[in-house]
Amino acid sequence: MSSAPYNVDRLLLLLLVSRTGSLSAAADELALSTSAVSQQMSKLEREVGLPLVVRHPKGMRLTDAGVRLSAYALRIDNALAAARNDMAAFATLERGEVRIATFPTFAASVMPKVLLHFHDLHPEVEVTVRSYRLDRIEEALERREVDLATLWDYPWAPIGAEIPVQTTLLKEPTMLLLPAGHPLARRRIVDLEEVAGDRWITRSSHPVASVLERICREAGFDPHVVFEANDYQELLGMVSAGLGVAIAPRLAVRSHGPEVKVVAIRGNPAPRRILLAKLAERVQSPATLALVRSFRTVSGSKEWSR
DSSP, X not given: OOOSOOOHHHHHHHHHXXXXXSHHHHHHHHTOOHHHHHHHHHHHHHHHTSOOEEEETTEEEEOHHHHHHHHHHHHHHHHHHHHHHHHHHHHTTSSOEEEEEEOHHHHTTHHHHHHHHHHHHOTTSEEEEEEXXXXXXXXXXXXXXXXXXXXXXXXXXXXXXXSOEEEEEEEEOEEEEEETTSTTTTOSEEOGGGGTTSEEEXXXXXXXXXXXXXXXHHTTOOOEEEEEEXXXXXXXXXXXXXXXXXXXXXXXXXXXXTTEEEEEETTOOSOEEEEEEOOTTOOOOHHHHHHHHHHHHHHTSHHHHO
């Protein structure tokens, strides 16, 4: 008996012969000649090493081995039908899963709107989201832990070519945060040089600290940093208390109290680009492609361009 795998098409042909009761009936159903069906049955018998069909003047019947093998063929046929149904469900977005890696300021602002938009259209598709620091997002994408990732960069430090960028979602400015009682708080736009003498609040061991240092030096001064916050909530709390001024990406400070005034910096010296990326060699599922469309729809709305 051969140890080679049995040909699935021939197993399904055996099942059809069993169902129709003859080689000729099976041939008619497949629009083949009876001779062609007989040849395929003979090949299957050689693969199995046993007789499967007994031919006689009035027709044919399956041997005991043929009956048993046709039962296995029925299981295969049912499994293939189930697979086709499952794949159709994925294709029509009645089932599926998409995994996303993102970063906190996007997760707290744009991402909820993206998920609501997507789930309204495709409620049966599960979306899982993980919020990480930038280096961990890149790692998750490279290790194929996620299907999509939102990333950010600045003009002087673009995302590397090893992570192909699919689309730019947003370009957000860096904003100046002032205590409500600050002399410039009523202004809509401020020259950075006007706050050169202020005390500054920044985040410790965070990219925004290097952004602050860079744009201040380009404006001709070094910021006098008096507080280093652990997150944007702490930073906003310190600014609201009047302990200094700060900068932050616009998405990071969409929710702030009346004690903090968020104003534009003339010249938009540090625009941050937010990107949606995937690995180039990964084939995207219908669910992933649909989620990309939700990202584009939501991020392109006027809410995020103001």
